[in-house]
Structure formats: structure tokens, C-alpha cells
Amino acid sequence: MVGDDREFLDFFADEFWSLRRVGFLLTGDWGEAEELAQEAMARTFAAWPRVRGYDHPAAFARRVLLNRHRSLLRRALVEARHLLASRPEEHHQPDFGGDDLVLWQALRRLPARQRTAIVLRYYLDLPEAEVARQLGVPVGTAKSLVHRGLARLRTRLGAEYAGERLTSNTEAGR
Amino acid sequence: MTIEDRVRRLLADAVAHEPPPRGAPLERALRRRRTGPTIAGAIVVLVVLALVVALASVRRPDRPPTGPPATTAAPATTVAAVSTAGWPAYVDRARNLRLRYPPGWKLRPGPLGVELVPPEYASSRPGRAKYAVGVAAFPGFYLSTYDWREGTRGRLPGGQAYLQVVGYPDLAPWEGPPASPATAPGRRFTAYVVDWGRFCSTGPKPFCGAHAVRVAVYDANARAFERYRPHLDAIVRSASQLRAAPPSTDGAGRPACRPDQWRLASPFGLSGSSAPHRIFFTGIVRYRGGPACHLRLPLRMTVERDGRALPVTGSPSTATVEGLLPDDDQRRLARLGVHDTPLMWEFAVEEWCNRDLAGATLRVTAEDGRQVEQALPGPSRLQRRQDCRDRGRPAAVAGLP
Numbered sequence: 001m002v003g004d005d006r007e008f009l010d011f012f013a014d015e016f017w018s019l020r021r022v023g024f025l026l027t028g029d030w031g032e033a034e035e036l037a038q039e040a041m042a043r044t045f046a047a048w049p050r051v052r053g054y055d056h057p058a059a060f061a062r063r064v065l066l067n068r069h070r071s072l073l074r075r076a077l078v079e080a081r082h083l084l085a086s087r088p089e090e091h092h093q094p095d096f097g098g099d100d101l102v103l104w105q106a107l108r109r110l111p112a113r114q115r116t117a118i119v120l121r122y123y124l125d126l127p128e129a130e131v132a133r134q135l136g137v138p139v140g141t142a143k144s145l146v147h148r149g150l151a152r153l154r155t156r157l158g159a160e161y162a163g164e165r166l167t168s169n170t171e172a173g174r
Numbered sequence: 175m176t177i178e179d180r181v182r183r184l185l186a187d188a189v190a191h192e193p194p195p196r197g198a199p200l201e202r203a204l205r206r207r208r209t210g211p212t213i214a215g216a217i218v219v220l221v222v223l224a225l226v227v228a229l230a231s232v233r234r235p236d237r238p239p240t241g242p243p244a245t246t247a248a249p250a251t252t253v254a255a256v257s258t259a260g261w262p263a264y265v266d267r268a269r270n271l272r273l274r275y276p277p278g279w280k281l282r283p284g285p286l287g288v289e290l291v292p293p294e295y296a297s298s299r300p301g302r303a304k305y306a307v308g309v310a311a312f313p314g315f316y317l318s319t320y321d322w323r324e325g326t327r328g329r330l331p332g333g334q335a336y337l338q339v340v341g342y343p344d345l346a347p348w349e350g351p352p353a354s355p356a357t358a359p360g361r362r363f364t365a366y367v368v369d370w371g372r373f374c375s376t377g378p379k380p381f382c383g384a385h386a387v388r389v390a391v392y393d394a395n396a397r398a399f400e401r402y403r404p405h406l407d408a409i410v411r412s413a414s415q416l417r418a419a420p421p422s423t424d425g426a427g428r429p430a431c432r433p434d435q436w437r438l439a440s441p442f443g444l445s446g447s448s449a450p451h452r453i454f455f456t457g458i459v460r461y462r463g464g465p466a467c468h469l470r471l472p473l474r475m476t477v478e479r480d481g482r483a484l485p486v487t488g489s490p491s492t493a494t495v496e497g498l499l500p501d502d503d504q505r506r507l508a509r510l511g512v513h514d515t516p517l518m519w520e521f522a523v524e525e526w527c528n529r530d531l532a533g534a535t536l537r538v539t540a541e542d543g544r545q546v547e548q549a550l551p552g553p554s555r556l557q558r559r560q561d562c563r564d565r566g567r568p569a570a571v572a573g574l575p
Binding site: 017024030096119122 | 185187189190
């Protein structure tokens with residue numbers, strides 16, 4: 001177990017920040033991102049004797065983070081029914097302007113699964129097969145989530161991208 | 175640019191200015207994992223206790239109490255000086271650290287560096303002892319890792335500056351520190367974070383720059399915490415450098431930075447705290463170019479509304495950042511996985527739910543007049559809080575370092 005702990009320390013140093021950034025891209029809130037990343041790391045540590053033998057322990061931690069995010073979304077829906085107060089805009093936001101701001105806001109408004117698929121695909125540059133594994137869906141569904149998410153973003157950005165042919169379906173496994 | 179390339183760029187940009195974490199992330203993650211077993215264990219203990227009490231009351235219904243009520247902490251003690259003569263030494267050559275620990279204590283790798291464990295807890299698993307002293311030396315600046323408003327500052331015998339924070343995980347944040355710390359119920363936490371100076375560490379991840387040493391006791395059993403307070407104090411005070419290193423804020427003989435070499439920035443804005451009444455306004459000094467230099471920059475923060483200063487306790491508050499450019503530029507350090515820099519500044523705002531400061535502006539001004547400002551949240555945030563229990567206390571501000 002002592003050796004495991006040392007290994008986990010290195011794993012934590014290598015992966016925590018990446019998890020935190022993914023958490024931010026999913027939630028838009030660094031505080032929530034940190035909570036998610038810590039929860040993912042805590043659960044990974046609990047399973048570390050098993051997880052350390054995996055080819056990609058980081059994929060396990062990421063999967064925990066995605067699952068936790070999904071359950072938090074469910075809880076938020078329940079809370080929203082009881083709490084009418086609007087969410088305060090007190091969080092650190094990226095300093096975007098113009099079209100980037102439009103795109104960021106559009107990304108934030110995507111359905112959670114589409115947003116998650118896009119973050120995995122285009123921030124972490126995971127191949128679509130791995131995106132599917134992380135989301136726990138068939139590859140076709142993952143492709144569809146990315147495709148539909150991009151389509152919505154393109155619509156939001158307007159004329160500039162109206163005629164663009166989306167290419168994500170041709171990039172499987174890249 | 176295709177929509178995909180644009181999304182890639184946007185996602186990368188969105189996390190390019192990452193705020194520092196609040197608190198030590200590894201420690202918080204490891205403390206979090208204990209919660210489940212702790213709660214489960216507590217339930218089991220309560221059930222067993224209930225059975226024992228029930229049995230005792232059935233067998234001896236008239237027996238009077240024979241002793242004092244149980245307490246969860248030892249009587250109040252002062253920290254008595256303990257000599258470290260003859261104690262074994264722990265040496266971390268890569269991070270330039272030597273310290274001594276009591277004979278008979280077990281030294282073993284722990285989740286946060288090494289653990290020093292008293293004999294009675296030596297059979298516990300790393301990270302799970304009811305009392306263990308964690309020691310770690312790491313790259314980064316010693317301040318801003320913890321909620322420093324709860325801490326006290328001091329210096330080791332070797333002259334290194336430190337911050338000591340003390341926490342009571344079982345007390346609600348609004349309760350504040352207990353009136354009698356030694357006899358307060360519940361677990362204890364304390365950490366000394368020491369400025370270990372500017373040097374080049376070796377090992378798997380070599381780093382040249384500011385370093386810190388953390389000596390901490392996490393969520394300790396109250397009785398053990400009080401019993402070993404003198405030992406912890408002696409361990410901390412025995413810490414010494416193998417090779418003398420200048421303080422992290424030292425100028426290293428460099429010329430003073432010119433005004434055009436830096437700018438004030440606050441990419442993180444406001445951040446929360448473990449205490450619900452406290453908000454931090456955090457920022458950094460960014461490197462703009464020019465030769466390597468030393469920056470010492472006094473900052474002043476005022477709280478304003480409609481352009482007029484509000485009469486808030488501690489306002490205007492001051493902070494002075496001091497470090498090297500470009501070495502301590504946050505973006506450069508972030509690429510190296512180091513997130514605390516001597517050129518970070520922080521001001522704490524305590525509002526105690528009064529809403530006095532709702533919507534007010536925090537304005538941080540450098541000596542030459544350059545400013546950054548940040549609006550505090552409006553009343554909606556405060557009204558939503560369920561845990562504001564201290565209405566009536568005056569708002570206050572303070573700066574670090």
C-alpha cells in the first residue's frame with residue numbers, strides 16, 4: 001500500500017489539473033470543477049490497488065468525473081424545482097468577446113451529453129471510440145452527440161459557418 | 175477555420191487562465207475519501223454503544239455514575255519545550271530538508287510525503303492514523319495554500335517565515351475558533367507551511383525557484399493532538415536547510431523591475447473560502463518583458479461604492495508582493511505544474527452576511543496608480559445563503575502577503 005500511495009501521488013500530480021480543466025469546461029465554474037476533480041481523485045484513490053494496474057488509470061478517473069457530473073446535473077434539476085432564485089453570475093468566466101463569447105455561451109447551453117462529448121473530443125482530443133467508452137454509449141451514439149452538438153454551435157455562429165460541412169463523422173479513430 | 179478548429183481553440187482558451195485551487199487539492203481529496211468510512215464507522219459505534227447502554231441499564235438500573243462525564247479532549251495544556259537532542263533525523267536531499275522526530279516514532283511514506291507516527295498508531299495504514307505528522311517539501315510559494323485568515327505568522331529558529339493554520343473540522347465555519355482550543359471537542363487539524371526559499375531541487379521533477387515545506391497533522395484525534403503538541407512544535411522547529419537558501423522573495427542581486435515590465439491582473443476574480451462569510455479577491459503580477467529583475471510591489475485595496483470609499487474595518491488594506499520576473503510569472507509556473515507564486519496577491523473580504531458590501535467595488539491600486547477592480551456580488555447571493563449566522567458583525571478586509 002505504501003508503494004501504491006507513492007504511485008498515486010505521481011498520478012495525482014499528473015492528472016488532477018487536467019481533470020479540473022475538463023470539469024470547468026463541463027460546468028463553467030472553477031469551484032464545481034475542483035469539487036468534481038477532487039471527488040474523482042478521492043474515488044480513484046479508494047480503488048487504486050485495482051486501478052493502478054489499468055493501461056490508462058486516467059481514463060478511470062475521468063469516467064468517475066463524468067459520472068459524478070451527470071449525477072450532479074440530476075440533483076441540480078431537482079433543486080431547481082424547489083429553488084427559484086437564479087444562479088448568481090459570480091464565477092470566474094473566460095474573458096471572451098465577440099463571436100468567441102457567442103460560441104462559449106452556446107457551448108454552455110448545449111445539452112450535457114453533447115457538451116461532454118465535445119469536450120472529450122475536442123479538448124482532450126480523444127478518438128470517437130474512446131469518447132464512446134467514456135460516455136458509456138455505442139460509438140455511433142458518440143458520433144451523433146458530437147455531430148449534433150457541432151451543428152447547434154454552427155447554427156449559433158450564423159452565416160459564417162452555415163455552409164460548412166461537418167467532418168466529425170469522418171474522423172473516427174483519428 | 176473550421177467549426178471544429180474553432181471549438182478546439184475556444185476550449186483551450188477557456189482554461190488558459192486557470193485560477194489557483196483553494197486549499198491544497200491533494201489533501202482535500204484525501205480527506206474527502208475518509209468521510210464515507212468515518213460515517214459508516216460512527217454509525218456502527220453508535221449502534222454498539224446503544225446496545226451496551228441498553229444492556230447496562232437492564233442489568234444495573236440503580237447504579238449511580240462513578241466518574242466524570244466523558245470528554246473528547248485532554249485538559250488544556252501549554253506547549254512545553256521538548257529537546258530534540260538525540261532524536262533521529264529525516265533528510266530529504268532533493269528538497270534541501272532535514273528535521274528531527276521523536277525516538278520510537280515510525281517514519282514511513284505517506285500520501286503527502288512522509289508520515290511520522292507515534293508508536294501507538296504505528297500499525298495503522300498510511301494516511302489513516304488517528305495521529306500522524308505529514309512532512310512534505312514542494313515547489314511553490316508557502317503562502318496562499320490555506321485560508322490564511324485563520325493562521326498565524328512566525329519564524330523558525332533558522333529564520334524561515336511560516337504560516338500556521340489550525341482547524342476544527344467538526345465545528346461549523348460560523349462557530350469560529352473555540353474559546354478553549356485545548357478542550358474543544360472534535361478533531362483537530364493544523365499545518366505549518368514554511369518558506370523554504372529559492373533553490374534548485376533535484377529528483378524526478380527538478381525545479382528552480384521558490385519552495386515550501388509543509389508539516390501538518392490532519393484530522394487528528396483530539397486527545398492525541400493535545401498530547402503531542404510539544405512534539406509537533408519540536409519537529410517543526412528542528413527543520414533546517416542542508417544548504418542555505420535565500421527567502422523566496424529575495425532579490426537574488428537583480429535590478430529592480432521597471433514599470434513597463436509588469437502589469438496587474440486578476441484573471442481569477444473572486445473565490446470562496448471554507449468560511450461562508452469570507453471571499454477572496456485574488457490576482458497576480460504578469461510579466462510583460464525585459465531583462466530579469468526583482469519586483470517589490472506594495473498594493474492597496476479600498477472598498478468603494480459609487481466612487482466613494484466605504485468605512486470598512488481594515489480598509490484601505492495593504493499587501494506587498496515580492497519576487498522575480500520572469501521566474502515567478504504564473505503562466506510560466508503553471509506550465510511546470512507549480513501553482514503558487516510569490517507574485518500572487520490576495521485580499522480577504524469578510525461580510526458576515528450583513529449585505530453592507532453587496533455590490534460594492536474592490537479596487538486594488540499599485541504605487542504608480544495602476545489599478546484592477548472587482549465588483550462584489552449583489553444581495554441575491556447573500557440572501558440565498560442558508561449558513562449565515564452572524565448578522566451584525568462588522569465587515570472587514572485584509573491583505574496578503
